[in-house]
Every structure is written in C-alpha cells, then in structure tokens.
Amino acid sequence: MVLKTRVTELLKIEHPIIQGGMHHVGYATLAAAVSNAGGLGTVTALTQRTPELLRDEIRACKALLKPGKPFAVNFTLLPSLAPPDYGAYAQVIVDEGVPVVETAGRNPGKWIAFFKKHGVTVVHKCVAIKHALTAQRLGADCISMDGFECAGHPGEDDVGNLVLLAKARTALTIPYVASGGVGTGEQLAACLALGADGVNMGTRFMATKEAPVHDGIKTALVKADERSTTLVMKSVGNTERVYKNDVARRVQEIERENPGKIEAIRHLVSGENYRKSFQESGDPDSSVWSCGVVMGLIDDVPTCEELILRMVADAERVITKRLPSMVGGRSGGLWSMVAGRSRL
Amino acid sequence: MVLKTRVTELLKIEHPIIQGGMHHVGYATLAAAVSNAGGLGTVTALTQRTPELLRDEIRACKALLKPGKPFAVNFTLLPSLAPPDYGAYAQVIVDEGVPVVETAGRNPGKWIAFFKKHGVTVVHKCVAIKHALTAQRLGADCISMDGFECAGHPGEDDVGNLVLLAKARTALTIPYVASGGVGTGEQLAACLALGADGVNMGTRFMATKEAPVHDGIKTALVKADERSTTLVMKSVGNTERVYKNDVARRVQEIERENPGKIEAIRHLVSGENYRKSFQESGDPDSSVWSCGVVMGLIDDVPTCEELILRMVADAERVITKRLPSMVGGRSGGLWSMVAGRSRL
Known part of the structure; x- marks a missing residue:
C-alpha cells in the first residue's frame, strides 16, 4: 500500500x-x-x-x-x-x-x-x-x-x-x-x-x-512519556527541547539566576556532551540532548521499514475505515444507507 | 450531512x-x-x-x-x-x-x-x-x-x-x-x-x-494570530493561557520578581477584571483574559450554526475527498485503479 x-x-x-x-x-x-x-x-x-x-x-x-x-x-x-x-x-x-x-x-x-x-x-x-x-x-x-x-x-x-x-x-x-x-x-x-x-x-x-x-538512549526513549521533555535556553532566545534530566534542570536553574548568559551554561549544553551520550556512553542522564514530545508515543525499537510500513498501514486504516464509518446523513455515504435514516 | x-x-x-x-x-x-x-x-x-x-x-x-x-x-x-x-x-x-x-x-x-x-x-x-x-x-x-x-x-x-x-x-x-x-x-x-x-x-x-x-473582544479574536496568547501564573503552579497584552506582560514581570506569590498578581488576574472586558468595556487590553492558540485560525464572526455546519462540511470534504485521493497501491482504492499502476 x-x-x-x-x-x-x-x-x-x-x-x-x-x-x-x-x-x-x-x-x-x-x-x-x-x-x-x-x-x-x-x-x-x-x-x-x-x-x-x-x-x-x-x-x-x-x-x-x-x-x-x-x-x-x-x-x-x-x-x-x-x-x-x-x-x-x-x-x-x-x-x-x-x-x-x-x-x-x-x-x-x-x-x-x-x-x-x-x-x-x-x-x-x-x-x-x-x-x-x-x-x-x-x-x-x-x-x-x-x-x-x-x-x-x-x-x-x-x-x-x-x-x-x-x-x-x-x-x-x-x-x-x-x-x-x-x-x-x-x-x-x-x-x-x-x-x-x-x-x-x-x-x-x-x-x-x-x-x-547507543542502546541506552533508545531504551530511554521507550521508557519516557510525553512529559519527559523540557525546554532550556529560553532565556537566550534559542529555546531547545531536550530530555528532562538533572543536567537540563541545572541549566534551567542557572538560566533563572543568570538569564540570557550563554557563557554560564555553555559547558552544559555543548554538542560534544551529547555526542558522547549518543555515541559512547549511552547514558541519557549525563548530557543535555534533544528529543521531542513524541517520545510519549514510542514503545518499541523497530526497523525503519517496520516503522514506516506500520505507520502507512495505520494511516490507511484510519482513512479507509475509521473516518468513512463516521460519515453519513444527507450527503450520502454507506452509513446513511445502513443506519442513518432516522437522523435525516 | x-x-x-x-x-x-x-x-x-x-x-x-x-x-x-x-x-x-x-x-x-x-x-x-x-x-x-x-x-x-x-x-x-x-x-x-x-x-x-x-x-x-x-x-x-x-x-x-x-x-x-x-x-x-x-x-x-x-x-x-x-x-x-x-x-x-x-x-x-x-x-x-x-x-x-x-x-x-x-x-x-x-x-x-x-x-x-x-x-x-x-x-x-x-x-x-x-x-x-x-x-x-x-x-x-x-x-x-x-x-x-x-x-x-x-x-x-x-x-x-x-x-x-x-x-x-x-x-x-x-x-x-x-x-x-x-x-x-x-x-x-x-x-x-x-x-x-x-x-x-x-x-x-x-x-x-x-x-x-462585547464586540471589542470578538474583534480582537479575529485580528489576533496564533502568536497572540501567552502563559501567566506558571510560577504559582496554576498556568493560564491568556491574551498577550500589556497587563499579561506585567503579570509575567511580577512573577519573575516574586515567583509563586499569588498575592502580588491577584489584583491583575481577578475574574472581575475580565468580566468587565467581556461584558462592559469590550477592551481587550485592560484585563488578563483567557483565550486559546486557535485564535490564529479565527477570521470571522459567524453564527453558531454557520460555524458548526461549515466545520462539519469541511471535515466531511477532508474525509470523503482529500484523504481517499491519497490512498492507492496494493491495498486497492480508486487511486490504484486510475493512476497507481506504475508504483506497484
């Protein structure tokens, strides 16, 4: 499909x-x-x-x-x-x-x-x-x-x-x-x-x-929910959505005390830190790393093909089954023929 | 329909x-x-x-x-x-x-x-x-x-x-x-x-x-866009989404200076203020009043019936026309018959 x-x-x-x-x-x-x-x-x-x-x-x-x-x-x-x-x-x-x-x-x-x-x-x-x-x-x-x-x-x-x-x-x-x-x-x-x-x-x-x-990061994505991200660097006008861990909270604390001072947080938000988490340690709690609210919907680690085919199949089921089953009444559609007369 | x-x-x-x-x-x-x-x-x-x-x-x-x-x-x-x-x-x-x-x-x-x-x-x-x-x-x-x-x-x-x-x-x-x-x-x-x-x-x-x-509030809703709301009372753990005006900005300033002190902002966020805006003055800038991000999609002031019928008609058009036109390929559907052979 x-x-x-x-x-x-x-x-x-x-x-x-x-x-x-x-x-x-x-x-x-x-x-x-x-x-x-x-x-x-x-x-x-x-x-x-x-x-x-x-x-x-x-x-x-x-x-x-x-x-x-x-x-x-x-x-x-x-x-x-x-x-x-x-x-x-x-x-x-x-x-x-x-x-x-x-x-x-x-x-x-x-x-x-x-x-x-x-x-x-x-x-x-x-x-x-x-x-x-x-x-x-x-x-x-x-x-x-x-x-x-x-x-x-x-x-x-x-x-x-x-x-x-x-x-x-x-x-x-x-x-x-x-x-x-x-x-x-x-x-x-x-x-x-x-x-x-x-x-x-x-x-x-x-x-x-x-x-x-690293698998440690994938495991964190599966375990987390939709409340597991937070925003840092809002005070410097370059807001970033990241995993909600103690390092991110520390960045937020520093920003509250020193709003807008990138120098005060630079050592915590450097890309090298999260490269290490992603590529070496797999530790989700040792750096500030980007992830989206969608982590609340991640429950497994499929192959890319499994993920894409599943999504397309689910989308198609919604488009061809769920949504059409709701349409009825004067404008036609299957539902009006089988069940909708009383609502007209 | x-x-x-x-x-x-x-x-x-x-x-x-x-x-x-x-x-x-x-x-x-x-x-x-x-x-x-x-x-x-x-x-x-x-x-x-x-x-x-x-x-x-x-x-x-x-x-x-x-x-x-x-x-x-x-x-x-x-x-x-x-x-x-x-x-x-x-x-x-x-x-x-x-x-x-x-x-x-x-x-x-x-x-x-x-x-x-x-x-x-x-x-x-x-x-x-x-x-x-x-x-x-x-x-x-x-x-x-x-x-x-x-x-x-x-x-x-x-x-x-x-x-x-x-x-x-x-x-x-x-x-x-x-x-x-x-x-x-x-x-x-x-x-x-x-x-x-x-x-x-x-x-x-x-x-x-x-x-x-008051019509003044309706006019404000039509004029505003999706960036016209802001959040107040985050510091007191009772976040409220409101119209982004000078009173709301003042509340945010006070919260930055006195985080968590509801007494410091109470006079600005009282319901009586926005009752006056809604029911008496129609002035969108004189109180802190609730409104949602959807104001970016509000372009007119229809009757409730016009609004509801328009929404249902638009939803039905999406469900019966736009989305089905995208479905094709192996699982069938009209598109596969008229245009999809080359992709199979």
Whole structure:
C-alpha cells in the first residue's frame, strides 16, 4: 500500500515520511535505511567536522542505497560567531548529486538559490508561518513545518502542530510536511487531514534498530512519556527541547539566576556532551540532548521499514475505515444507507 | 450531512462539536444557540453568583432550546480557600434535569458519582492522561482532553493535542473529545483521525454572533494570530493561557520578581477584571483574559450554526475527498485503479 501526495511526487519517494536532520544521529546508515524503506533519509551535514568528511558520509550512504532511492542532506545555518565553511559543505552536496536538501535556520535565501540553481530539491525547515512564507518566496519547493512539540529548536512562539499545520494550509501554496510530535500512523493521517502532504520525524527514528545511537538512549526513549521533555535556553532566545534530566534542570536553574548568559551554561549544553551520550556512553542522564514530545508515543525499537510500513498501514486504516464509518446523513455515504435514516 | 461518532450517540447530538465551559461567556444564549445548531451548548455554573441564579440561567436556556435538544452545564472545581457551595450548585443541575455535565478540576470523584447517580451524563475535562484514566475509573462517560493549546488552564505538562490525543487513544476505553486549539473542519477531521470522537471548543465560540461578549473582544479574536496568547501564573503552579497584552506582560514581570506569590498578581488576574472586558468595556487590553492558540485560525464572526455546519462540511470534504485521493497501491482504492499502476 502507498499514500500518494504532493510530497511523494516531489521527492520521488514511496511513502510521505521523511527522517529529518539530527546532529550525531543523521549518519549514512540511518539515512539509507529510511530511504531503502521507501521514505526519505537524511544525512546531517554539520555532524561531519569537515566538508570532505561529509563527502565520505554521502558516498557511504549512496553505497548502502538500493537502486533509484533518493536521499537528503540536512544543511542547517547555525547562529555562530565562527560559522563553518557553509560554501564548501554546499559545494560537496551539489558535487555529489544529492537530490534533496533540507535547509534550516535563519536567512536561507542565498543557499536556497544556490541549491535550486544546481537542480537540488529544497525542503526548508522552519518554526513559524512568517518564515515559511519567506522560504516559499525564496524558492523553496517544500516546507517542513516545525511545531512546538519538536526536538531541538521549536522557536519562541510555542505554537503546537494542531494549529500550526492548520494555519500553514491557509498560508502556503507549496506543499509542507508536519515536523514535531509525529510517530504514529494515526498522526500521519491527522497531519494529512490538516493539510500537510507528509511528515518529518526525528526522535521517532532515533528509536529504530538502524539508528546509529547507543542502546541506552533508545531504551530511554521507550521508557519516557510525553512529559519527559523540557525546554532550556529560553532565556537566550534559542529555546531547545531536550530530555528532562538533572543536567537540563541545572541549566534551567542557572538560566533563572543568570538569564540570557550563554557563557554560564555553555559547558552544559555543548554538542560534544551529547555526542558522547549518543555515541559512547549511552547514558541519557549525563548530557543535555534533544528529543521531542513524541517520545510519549514510542514503545518499541523497530526497523525503519517496520516503522514506516506500520505507520502507512495505520494511516490507511484510519482513512479507509475509521473516518468513512463516521460519515453519513444527507450527503450520502454507506452509513446513511445502513443506519442513518432516522437522523435525516 | 452529519458525522456520527460515539460522542454524538452518547450525548444525543447531531454534530460532534461541544461548546465548553467559559467564565463570563457560558450563558443561556450561547449554550442554546450551539445546541439548537446541533452541537452541545454549555452553561457555566460558577459564572452564576448563586445556585438560584444558575437555576434561572438553566431555565432561560431551556426556554430558548428547540424541542429535544440537549445541553450541558459546566461544573468546575476551583482551587479555593473559600469554595462555593458546590453541593447546592450540583443539586440545581440535577433538579433541573440537565442531561449532560462537564466536570473539571481536581478530585472530581464525589461529583462524578453524584451526577451519575442522578442519571446525568458526565464529560470530565482534564489536561493529562493520568487524570483522564482516573476519571474513567471514577465513572465518567467521556473525557474532554485539554491540550497545551487551550485557553485557561492547560496544566503544567505543556503537551499539545497532536501528541495528547494520540496518546489518549491508547490509554482510554471511553470516548474523548479534543479540547484546545480547534476551530476548523480540517482540525475536526484530524482529531477524529487521532482517535477522538469529537471536539470541544471555547475560544472559537467566543467569536460567534450569539456569544454574549462585547464586540471589542470578538474583534480582537479575529485580528489576533496564533502568536497572540501567552502563559501567566506558571510560577504559582496554576498556568493560564491568556491574551498577550500589556497587563499579561506585567503579570509575567511580577512573577519573575516574586515567583509563586499569588498575592502580588491577584489584583491583575481577578475574574472581575475580565468580566468587565467581556461584558462592559469590550477592551481587550485592560484585563488578563483567557483565550486559546486557535485564535490564529479565527477570521470571522459567524453564527453558531454557520460555524458548526461549515466545520462539519469541511471535515466531511477532508474525509470523503482529500484523504481517499491519497490512498492507492496494493491495498486497492480508486487511486490504484486510475493512476497507481506504475508504483506497484
């Protein structure tokens, strides 16, 4: 079975499910597993310390892909005093013939233009309708609309996807996918109902067999519930949704005492800490690491293919069975024929 | 057309749309308009200063109702040092033969039992899965599941309805409705996809012709967007979502300086202030008043009937047209016949 949407057409994928960029998770093995399962896998560019290492990772991904399967690279513009050599990373992406780029971050105009010029399909990830409209104007092919539920940076507006996706439908003409909070087929169906043409998942894909993170982290994702995330760095205007542990609470305490002082918390929120949790220790309590509210819906560690096929089957069951069974009355439908006369 | 769900059956209503309890808004006129339009209208008990005034309001509602239309009374257990005479209010509800009660607040067990004993259908409104499970065990007939998007008190967990409703599906056996963030037919369809059997709306019903609030407030709801709400009283553990204006910002400032001191903000958050805004001045900037993130989706002030019929028509269009058009491939469906062969 398949779900055919504007996004499956645009990205030339079988199922409208994208694995979004994730630092220290978005390696070739996961991206290839998702793409081979009919979704769109994503290698995270800046997890690679140099453009040449990104080239190696892209080639590793290509070597793992079944024939004809597309994949993506995430290209995130970070606020930074010493920015990475974005131009060199972008050139590698183009040189290697990557079919899809997921851009993210502020002022993506120059990069959207660059990728478009080289024939790359651009999905821009953003947290607010205003930014989505800008990206559409700048030439993005698709928006990944990030709700308040998402792991990492949900922006400062606190608007959940039930409203954000419904609003995007009225604002955008290009297709968009739901990002943040999604991990089940019922949610996939709901997002399609809201106007999205697919979903983008990060945290849910961390709890898969192929995700290249330590089992300790996957176990934490399964054990946790929907109340197990919290927000840090709100005081510095760069809010991040992370696992609710003692290190995160310590960051919040420091922020209450020293609001806005990034120097006071930098040692606790460094990416190197969570790289160690993900790649070495597997200890979910020793660093501040990003995860989404969807962890309340994660109960197992399937393969990427099992997860994607289960979601599509569940979405299809909702679309072809549950929802039609509710429709009846004057406008027709099976229910009106079998049971609805008395209500007319 | 109708949407037939477990909730329309349970509440004996035509459309799965409930108008939830709202202080200084939930009067007879609005409740009757919603019920007459085929939804379930709700009179708010504690907006009436005495049990006898509630009796008058219930009778006023009954006088406005078309024959055979049910309605509800909201019965909220407030944290209070000097609680109202709940027993007397509950007795009036039972005496007047109110068919449905919407309970809300902590420790509802005694009251759920009381209403059930007298044959009243009980919808319990709560913000967390844990509380929903308790209410189910205590005998509630239905849950109104309040997400982070909701006006008033979203609880302290910050879980939006995209995740909360999906989780409720796996946790509850009794039906539930989505409360918070909902105002469109696409969202109604999405909530049904997530497992809910209907929706409960407050803010969206404030912006209707029949809502007994000043036009100035309705205009504010139309003008605002999804970023126009904010949270106050987080520091006192009784978070409230309100309109983002200077008074709300002042409350937040005081809370930052005096966290947890309700005395320091009481004069700004009193119900009497917003009663004046709603009922007298119509000034949206002179008080702290509750409203939900859904205000970003409010563009007009229709009648309750126009709103409900539009939502049901839009939901039905999503269910019968948009979603089925996406289904194809091996499992069948029209799409596979007309366009899907090449993907098999």
